[in-house]
Amino acid sequence: MNRTASRERPFSIENPRSLSPLLLTCEHAGRRLPFSRKLAARHRALLNTHWGWDIGAWELTVDLARRLDATAVGGRWSRLLIDLNRRAADPTLVRRRAGRLLVPWNADLDAAETERRMLAYHVPYHQEVDRLILRRTVRGVRPLLLAVHSFTPRLDGRSRPFQIGILYERHGALARRVGRLLRASGLSVRYNQPYSGMKGMMYSVDRHASHHGLPCLELEVNQGLFARPGTVARLGPAIARAIRAILPVSRR
Numbered sequence: 450m451n452r453t454a455s456r457e458r459p460f461s462i463e464n465p466r467s468l469s470p471l472l473l474t475c476e477h478a479g480r481r482l483p484f485s486r487k488l489a490a491r492h493r494a495l496l497n498t499h500w501g502w503d504i505g506a507w508e509l510t511v512d513l514a515r516r517l518d519a520t521a522v523g524g525r526w527s528r529l530l531i532d533l534n535r536r537a538a539d540p541t542l543v544r545r546r547a548g549r550l551l552v553p554w555n556a557d558l559d560a561a562e563t564e565r566r567m568l569a570y571h572v573p574y575h576q577e578v579d580r581l582i583l584r585r586t587v588r589g590v591r592p593l594l595l596a597v598h599s600f601t602p603r604l605d606g607r608s609r610p611f612q613i614g615i616l617y618e619r620h621g622a623l624a625r626r627v628g629r630l631l632r633a634s635g636l637s638v639r640y641n642q643p644y645s646g647m648k649g650m651m652y653s654v655d656r657h658a659s660h661h662g663l664p665c666l667e668l669e670v671n672q673g674l675f676a677r678p679g680t681v682a683r684l685g686p687a688i689a690r691a692i693r694a695i696l697p698v699s700r701r
Contacts, residue, residue, distance in 0.1 A: 457483070459570040460577050461507070463514045463521040470696050471519040472581055472592045476533040476574075476653050477599075478507035478523025482554065483530065483570075492553060500547035501527045503599040505675030509688075510597040512681045516689040520581055524574055529555070531566045533574050534598075534653045578657050586661065593623075593696060594665040596654035600643045602673040611637040614669035616646035618655060623695055624666055630691035636684075643669060 461478060480502035495501055507523045514521035524533045529552055535542040543563055545555050585592050602609055613636050617624040621640075628638040644650035651667040658665035668688070674680045 457525060458573070459483075459525050460574045461523045461525050462577070463511050463523075464518065465520055465581075467514075467518055467520045468585055468588060468590055469517060469519040470585070470590050470592045471517055471692065472578075472585070472594050473510050473514055473519055473521035474578060474594065474596045474654055475503070475507050475510040475521065475523035475598070476596065477503035477528045478510065479525045480527050481525070483526050484554075486554060488553070491550065495547055495550055495552075496527050496529065498547075499599075499601045499672060500544075501529050503528075503597075504672040505670065505680065506597050506599045508675075508681050509599075509670060509684060512685040513597070513689055513692070516685055517693060522574070522577055522581060524570075526570060531563075531570050533571055534596075534651075536652055536656075537567060537571075539652075575653070575656070578653075579660075582657060582661050582663070592663060593692075594654050594658050594663055595692065596651060596665070596667040597670070598667060599670045599672045599675070602671055604643070609643050609671065611639045611642070612671050612674060613638045614642045614644070615640055616644060616651045616667035616669060617641065617665075618646040618651070620664045620666060623664055626695055627666065627691045630694055631687060634687035634690070636687060 480496045510521045510523060513519065529544060529547060532542055543555050543558055543566070544552055546552060582592060600609060600614065613631055615624045615628050615638060624640055628640060631638050641647060646655070646667060654665045654667055674684065
């Protein structure tokens with residue numbers, strides 16, 4: 450593989466000086482690769498699909514950070530490089546195949562290259578999330594961690610006919626309060642769908658929340674909504690109101 454060492458940090462950050470009791474993460478924010486390599490058109494197109502990133506998620510995360518004066522951190526590179534929302538032993542940490550397509554930059558990956566990617570991209574991202582948490586906790590702020598993701602309207606031939614999913618494991622009361630407020634804004638909401646926080650499907654945010662003893666939720670937004678212009682401007686106020694309402698709970 451023709452690699453180009455990138456001087457860019459493996460994460461993007463919005464409003465880093467904030468000490469808000471809310472910390473936003475977006476593990477699948479980016480769709481680029483950190484190296485130069487000539488790709489076939491179908492593989493360039495793959496990076497723009499849900500396989501390559503969570504469509505619309507980072508734009509919404511940044512909007513929420515600005516509305517709530519919170520810090521947001523997002524993964525800079527495509528999840529098809531290495532998935533920040535997977536533990537090291539997960540077989541989908543680095544995908545060899547995305548749907549029907551082989552992923553050429555992962556085809557001949559060995560353990561040494563996987564380790565290199567972990568140390569170069571995965572570890573620094575999670576260190577930054579920890580740093581942002583510690584910056585708050587030493588100042589007496591107990592933050593709520595909220596991961597923002599998006600999901601495809603259809604997967605494996607099955608329709609997902611709702612707008613927002615709220616994932617949780619231990620914080621069901623917080624999830625239901627957010628859900629009620631979002632429904633009051635006219636949004637269709639499901640709990641632990643299209644994935645379940647009860648089944649380990651919110652690895653990143655749960656990892657940090659568990660380690661630091663903090664509340665956490667994951668927000669999943671239907672990617673079909675982002676096909677319409679102005680979606681973030683419409684969703685942002687409703688989601689921000691719902692999250693703002695639970696922030697006092699996160700200080701207890």
